[in-house]
Amino acid sequence: MAKTGQRETIRASLEKRPDEVASMFDGVAKRYDLTNTVISGGQDRYWRWATRRALDPRPGERVLDLAAGTGVSTVELRRSGAWCVAADFSQGMLAAGRGRQVPMVAGDAMALPFADDSFDAVTISFGLRNVADIDLAMREMLRVTKPGGRLVICEFSTPVFGPFRTVYMEYLMKALPRVARAVSSNPDAYVYLAESIRAWPAQRQLARRITEAGWSTVKWRNLTGGVVALHRGFNLG
Numbered sequence: 001m002a003k004t005g006q007r008e009t010i011r012a013s014l015e016k017r018p019d020e021v022a023s024m025f026d027g028v029a030k031r032y033d034l035t036n037t038v039i040s041g042g043q044d045r046y047w048r049w050a051t052r053r054a055l056d057p058r059p060g061e062r063v064l065d066l067a068a069g070t071g072v073s074t075v076e077l078r079r080s081g082a083w084c085v086a087a088d089f090s091q092g093m094l095a096a097g098r099g100r101q102v103p104m105v106a107g108d109a110m111a112l113p114f115a116d117d118s119f120d121a122v123t124i125s126f127g128l129r130n131v132a133d134i135d136l137a138m139r140e141m142l143r144v145t146k147p148g149g150r151l152v153i154c155e156f157s158t159p160v161f162g163p164f165r166t167v168y169m170e171y172l173m174k175a176l177p178r179v180a181r182a183v184s185s186n187p188d189a190y191v192y193l194a195e196s197i198r199a200w201p202a203q204r205q206l207a208r209r210i211t212e213a214g215w216s217t218v219k220w221r222n223l224t225g226g227v228v229a230l231h232r233g234f235n236l237g
């Protein structure tokens, strides 16, 4: 762990060791929500709204919001009237969201602390990219989803229009770390963010991985020109 002056800087490597990832999120927790809104130019609210629309939770349903962090994504889901629980393995993120009126559970996406067939719907926003073994996590999500239940993954993706993709990649690698330095409690984490987005599979490849994990009729929809993609699948047994 590196130290810069008084400030501890924790940055996970792309190997995504779970202890490093959890410490990194502990380190950004305090200003996580604000930083997101600033670096996304306010688009984060639209992405969360679109995630809820794609998942379409209904009153009476049980919904798991995995890698929920401070619970900001869970609060949006709860607007539907469904019962929604936030789960995350960063104690710092969960603590930063303690004021939110949603149930929160400490748990690892690769070994979920829930019984088989517990949820009508499962979702993960900007979390899967950080999980060390995404195939295992997608199988775990399938295990805890009832037959007929659904999955929505909201994650950064690959912009579809070439010239926009070039500008966006420049933003990621050059401007984003600078903006994060001004607002985040751990700017180094945003260098990891940029690198992990670049290393992440594009829409079609991710859809294939989701299908290979056992989900059916997997489709995706691009948001903000493909900066973010929503992948949806069903547990058809």
Ligand SMILES: C[S@@+](CC[C@H](N)C(=O)[O-])C[C@H]1O[C@@H](n2cnc3c(N)ncnc32)[C@H](O)[C@@H]1O
Pocket (backbone or CB within 6 Å): 018, 021, 022, 025, 066, 067, 068, 069, 070, 071, 072, 073, 087, 088, 089, 090, 093, 107, 108, 109, 110, 124, 125, 126, 127, 128, 130, 131, 132
């Ligand atoms: C970028 S935040 C997303 C938080 C929230 N879903 C949102 O939309 O703002 C990613 C979260 O994934 C969590 N995470 C990463 N790997 C995890 C794992 N294996 N199990 C549980 N949570 C994990 C981190 O602790 C962090 O809170």
